[in-house]
Amino acid sequence: MKILVVDDDATNRLVLCAYLKKDGYETVTAENGQHAVEMFQQERPEMVLMDVMMPVMDGYLATAKIKEISDRFIPIIFLTAMTDEKALSRCVEVGGDDFLTKPYSRVILNAKMDALFRVSKLYNTIYEQKHELENHQLQQQKEQEVARKVFDSIMNPGCLDEKIFDIHLSPVSLFNGDVVLAAAKPSGGLNILFGDFTGHGLGASLGALPLSEIFYAMTAKSYGIADICTEINSKLKQQLPIGMFLAACVLEVDSSNHVLKVWNGAIPGAYIMTNQGELKKLKSTHLPFGILSVTAFDNHCNIIEITPGDKIILSTDGILEAENPSGEMYGTKRFEQHLLEHKDAEHLTSAMMTAIDEFTQDNEVDDDVTLAIIECDLNFIEGLATANVDNKNVHDSNWEFTILLHFDALQKIDPLPIINQILNEIQGKGVNRNQISMVLSELYCNSLDHGLLNLDSRIKSSPQGFMEFYEKKSKRLGSLEVGYIKITIKNKKTESGSVLTIILKDSGKGFDTSLLDAHKLADNEGYCGRGLPLIKEYCESLSYNDIGNRVECVIRVDQ
Amino acid sequence: MSITSNESGNTITIKINGRFDFSSHKDFREAYTNTGGENSTYIVDMSGTDYIDSSALGMLLLLREFAGSDKANITIQGTQKEVRDILEVSNFDKLFSLS
Numbered sequence: 001m002k003i004l005v006v007d008d009d010a011t012n013r014l015v016l017c018a019y020l021k022k023d024g025y026e027t028v029t030a031e032n033g034q035h036a037v038e039m040f041q042q043e044r045p046e047m048v049l050m051d052v053m054m055p056v057m058d059g060y061l062a063t064a065k066i067k068e069i070s071d072r073f074i075p076i077i078f079l080t081a082m083t084d085e086k087a088l089s090r091c092v093e094v095g096g097d098d099f100l101t102k103p104y105s106r107v108i109l110n111a112k113m114d115a116l117f118r119v120s121k122l123y124n125t126i127y128e129q130k131h132e133l134e135n136h137q138l139q140q141q142k143e144q145e146v147a148r149k150v151f152d153s154i155m156n157p158g159c160l161d162e163k164i165f166d167i168h169l170s171p172v173s174l175f176n177g178d179v180v181l182a183a184a185k186p187s188g189g190l191n192i193l194f195g196d197f198t199g200h201g202l203g204a205s206l207g208a209l210p211l212s213e214i215f216y217a218m219t220a221k222s223y224g225i226a227d228i229c230t231e232i233n234s235k236l237k238q239q240l241p242i243g244m245f246l247a248a249c250v251l252e253v254d255s256s257n258h259v260l261k262v263w264n265g266a267i268p269g270a271y272i273m274t275n276q277g278e279l280k281k282l283k284s285t286h287l288p289f290g291i292l293s294v295t296a297f298d299n300h301c302n303i304i305e306i307t308p309g310d311k312i313i314l315s316t317d318g319i320l321e322a323e324n325p326s327g328e329m330y331g332t333k334r335f336e337q338h339l340l341e342h343k344d345a346e347h348l349t350s351a352m353m354t355a356i357d358e359f360t361q362d363n364e365v366d367d368d369v370t371l372a373i374i375e376c377d378l379n380f381i382e383g384l385a386t387a388n389v390d391n392k393n394v395h396d397s398n399w400e401f402t403i404l405l406h407f408d409a410l411q412k413i414d415p416l417p418i419i420n421q422i423l424n425e426i427q428g429k430g431v432n433r434n435q436i437s438m439v440l441s442e443l444y445c446n447s448l449d450h451g452l453l454n455l456d457s458r459i460k461s462s463p464q465g466f467m468e469f470y471e472k473k474s475k476r477l478g479s480l481e482v483g484y485i486k487i488t489i490k491n492k493k494t495e496s497g498s499v500l501t502i503i504l505k506d507s508g509k510g511f512d513t514s515l516l517d518a519h520k521l522a523d524n525e526g527y528c529g530r531g532l533p534l535i536k537e538y539c540e541s542l543s544y545n546d547i548g549n550r551v552e553c554v555i556r557v558d559q
Numbered sequence: 560m561s562i563t564s565n566e567s568g569n570t571i572t573i574k575i576n577g578r579f580d581f582s583s584h585k586d587f588r589e590a591y592t593n594t595g596g597e598n599s600t601y602i603v604d605m606s607g608t609d610y611i612d613s614s615a616l617g618m619l620l621l622l623r624e625f626a627g628s629d630k631a632n633i634t635i636q637g638t639q640k641e642v643r644d645i646l647e648v649s650n651f652d653k654l655f656s657l658s
Contacts, residue, residue, distance in 0.1 A: 196613070198613045198614055198616070198617045199581070199613065199614055199617075242617075242620055242621055242624045243614075243617030243618060243620050243621045243624075244617055245613075245616075245617065245620070247613065247649065265649075265650070266648055266649040266650060267648075268644075268645075268648045284648045284649070284650060285650065286650055287649065287650045287651070287653055287654065288649060291620060291654070296629075317612075317613070321612075367612075
């Protein structure tokens with residue numbers, strides 16, 4: 001170990017150096033303060049033994065300078081002939097670590113040196129660890145920021161910025177274990193996913209990547225939430241470790257039929273607030289995503305009738321379990337009570353967050369807190385699909401395809417997303433894409449519901465009717481033993497654009513087509529349901545065969 | 560929080576007192592690690608549990624996996640109302656028998 005001995009007296013330096021060498025130390029010397037500072041920089045000793053009174057620069061100033069330039073802890077012991085208390089205490093004031101008055105005992109000097117070496121060793125270890133930790137932290141922060149940017153861009157291709165969404169997110173860390181996704185289906189309607197991964201922070205948010213990919217990709221292909229839920233569960237089951245899962249409420253606003261489909265797996269705070277100010281709980285009927293195997297998973301959705309102006313309210317358990325300083329939880333009762341109290345507030349979310357903050361009194365939260373309120377402005381939601389249309393990509397050409405589905409295929413797959421995808425691929429997201437999707441979807445529902453399943457649309461006109469209708473539909477479809485639907489779509493190029501023909505033929509017994517003419521467009525009741533008036537608005541011609549099980553619809557697509 | 564486990568014949572009873580959350584991870588796992596798994600019956604006694612969070616649900620799933628997944632024989636007993644509400648909202652009654 002190297003010791004810097006500073007003394008203007010050559011004899012003193014010599015004697016001290018001799019002692020130190022005997023004890024195994026390496027020594028370097030300086031004859032005044034100025035010289036000491038230079039030697040310190042040049043030799044990087046591990047301890048300095050400093051005289052006080054010296055020419056050029058005294059020991060006090062030299063000590064202050066050395067302490068200033070040193071990036072580590074280097075102990076400095078003053079060796080001085082002065083005994084004046086003030087002078088000695090100044091040694092410590094300027095940065096010295098100890099002092100000894102001359103003549104000193106070699107034993108005491110050794111003991112002091114040993115003690116200070118022990119301190120410096122400890123200090124330097126801590127210093128190195130701190131440095132390492134700081135570097136590590138800095139690197140981690142950089143990495144997290146990059147990850148966060150990627151994460152945000154993946155999570156945000158949806159339509160959460162639209163005015164119907166009022167969302168409050170407050171993650172406990174940079175990453176959020178809570179997820180809100182929403183996107184309009186090209187065929188009309190809105191898909192929403194509100195989820196809460198086990199835990200919080202980076203670990204919890206990783207699962208959000210496959211999740212958002214599935215949700216947005218499938219919604220863009222107009223899949224309904226039942227299919228999306230099945231896919232999400234299978235992916236998360238495969239990718240997440242056991243013990244990690246996603247509690248989620250997935251919703252589909254069907255704006256043309258005024259119906260909300262809900263799949264709720266373990267979200268306790270999900271409600272509909274009707275435009276009359278009544279609160280209806282959306283019960284959790286499923287296990288969270290990522291627990292059950294593909295075969296055991298149940299994608300059954302509950303169907304609820306909605307009216308324009310209803311609000312969907314979704315909150316994670318971070319809100320319900322927020323505690324006040326005395327350890328009491330906010331809880332469902334208070335949440336519901338506050339919702340009703342603030343139902344007329346212009347910004348319900350901020351009113352609710354204020355109410356919750358008042359309860360917790362700034363008590364620290366230990367879970368991600370998310371509250372989302374979505375207004376069921378059905379006209380607006382209807383418009384979201386058309387707003388997404390991209391006009392640049394129309395490739396008109398001549399083509400035709402047919403898809404024939406027998407009863408067993410109809411039980412398992414919904415052909416509409418597949419057809420929509422084919423249309424997207426060959427036709428691009430053309431001018432009339434959404435209208436085509438909508439016409440196709442109405443015609444298909446007519447063929448299936450009325451043609452094959454013999455359901456009567458009039459069931460839907462009673463308040464409980466929608467649910468009854470959907471229940472009957474799934475029951476009849478499940479027990480179907482014969483039948484088919486054949487869908488043909490062809491496109492013929494014309495000078496100004498193209499003519500698209502959609503033909504649906506089903507194996508049902510048809511209906512009395514003479515009713516069609518008598519049927520008033522404004523009247524929504526009757527055999528053919530709500531769809532036909534809408535279709536007539538969009539297409540150039542709509543014709544049935546005599547027995548009413550084949551429909552042909554022509555749509556002119558202008559460039 | 561305290562977790563104790565008791566083995567009597569083929570039945571392992573794990574009793575959880577206080578809060579059952581992420582901090583219980585190690586203790587809970589140790590309570591069943593050296594037990595029979597698929598061949599044993601497990602009773603999770605929650606009569607003294609006053610809070611559970613989602614990581615506790617995750618730990619129950621890990622126990623279920625250890626005890627043979629779909630073949631697991633696990634009963635959760637003695638739950639207080641708040642705890643039972645959480646188990647029911649999460650539909651864990653479909654995976655465990657609650658008594």
